Amino acid sequence: MGATQQIYNKLYHCYGSQGWWPADTVFEMMIGAILVQRTNWSNVEKALCQLTPYLSPEQLEALPMEELEVAIRSSGFYRQKAKRIKAFLHWYKKYDYQLAHLRHVETETLRAELLSIHGIGAETANVLLLYAFQRPVFVVDAYARRIFARFGLDMPEKEQVFRLQVETECVLDTEGFKEFHALIVQHAKEHCKMKPICSGCPLVDECERRGV
DNA sequence: CTCCAGGAGC
DNA sequence: GCTCCTGGAG
Known part of the structure; x- marks a missing residue:
C-alpha cells in the first residue's frame, strides 16, 4: 500500500467520516x-x-x-x-x-x-x-503539504505533480476524496498545526517530528 | 497591543 | 516576493 493511502486509512480510522462540505446548497x-x-x-x-x-x-x-x-x-x-x-x-x-x-x-x-x-x-x-461538480480529485492545500511532508514524503512543489501522485496511488472515488480533504483539515486543526500537538496524533509512528 | 493563519495574481 | 484583509490568540 502507498504512503498516501496509509495516511488516508489512519486518519479515517481515527476521526471517522467527516461529511463535508458544510453548506446547505x-x-x-x-x-x-x-x-x-x-x-x-x-x-x-x-x-x-x-x-x-x-x-x-x-x-x-x-x-x-x-x-x-x-x-x-x-x-x-x-x-x-x-x-x-x-x-x-x-x-x-x-x-x-x-x-x-x-x-x-x-x-x-x-x-x-x-x-x-x-x-x-x-x-x-x-x-x-x-x-460542487462531483469529480474525484485530490485537493492540494497548505494542510496536505504540511501533513505529508511531516509524514516523510518528498513533496513535489508543483500542484499538478503532487495531485496526480496522490490520485494515482490512492484508490478513492469522489466521496473518498471528499473525506480525504476533510480529514486533512480536521487533522491539521487538531494536531498538525504549524506548531504541532503530537500527543494523541494518529500519525506519530511515521512522523518525522515524532515526539516534538 | 502585536502577531499570526490562510490563496491568488502581478 | 510582494500585496491584499480579518478575527482570534497571545
Whole structure:
C-alpha cells in the first residue's frame, strides 16, 4: 500500500467520516470555496450569514459590488473576493447557472475553465471540482503539504505533480476524496498545526517530528 | 497591543 | 516576493 493511502486509512480510522462540505446548497458551497481562500472558516461563516438573503446566482448577480463587499468583509481580502465572486458568476452564467449543464464536461476541460476565471487558482478549482461538480480529485492545500511532508514524503512543489501522485496511488472515488480533504483539515486543526500537538496524533509512528 | 493563519495574481 | 484583509490568540 502507498504512503498516501496509509495516511488516508489512519486518519479515517481515527476521526471517522467527516461529511463535508458544510453548506446547505451547492451554490452556497461554491461561494464558500472562494470566501475561504486564505481565511479560517469562522470568518467565512459570518460572511455567509450576511449573504443569506442573496444565496442564489441571480440575487448575487444583482447585488451591487459595494454591498457585496460589505457583506463578505469578515472573510478578509473582501475587495478581491467580491470581484472573484462576480467573475465566477459571470462564468457560471454561460451554463445558465445550471449544474446539470456541466455534467457532461470532461474534468480536465472543466478544470481549465475554472482556472481561467480571475481569482480561481489550483486549490479553489480542485475544491469546486470535488464538492460542487462531483469529480474525484485530490485537493492540494497548505494542510496536505504540511501533513505529508511531516509524514516523510518528498513533496513535489508543483500542484499538478503532487495531485496526480496522490490520485494515482490512492484508490478513492469522489466521496473518498471528499473525506480525504476533510480529514486533512480536521487533522491539521487538531494536531498538525504549524506548531504541532503530537500527543494523541494518529500519525506519530511515521512522523518525522515524532515526539516534538 | 502585536502577531499570526490562510490563496491568488502581478 | 510582494500585496491584499480579518478575527482570534497571545
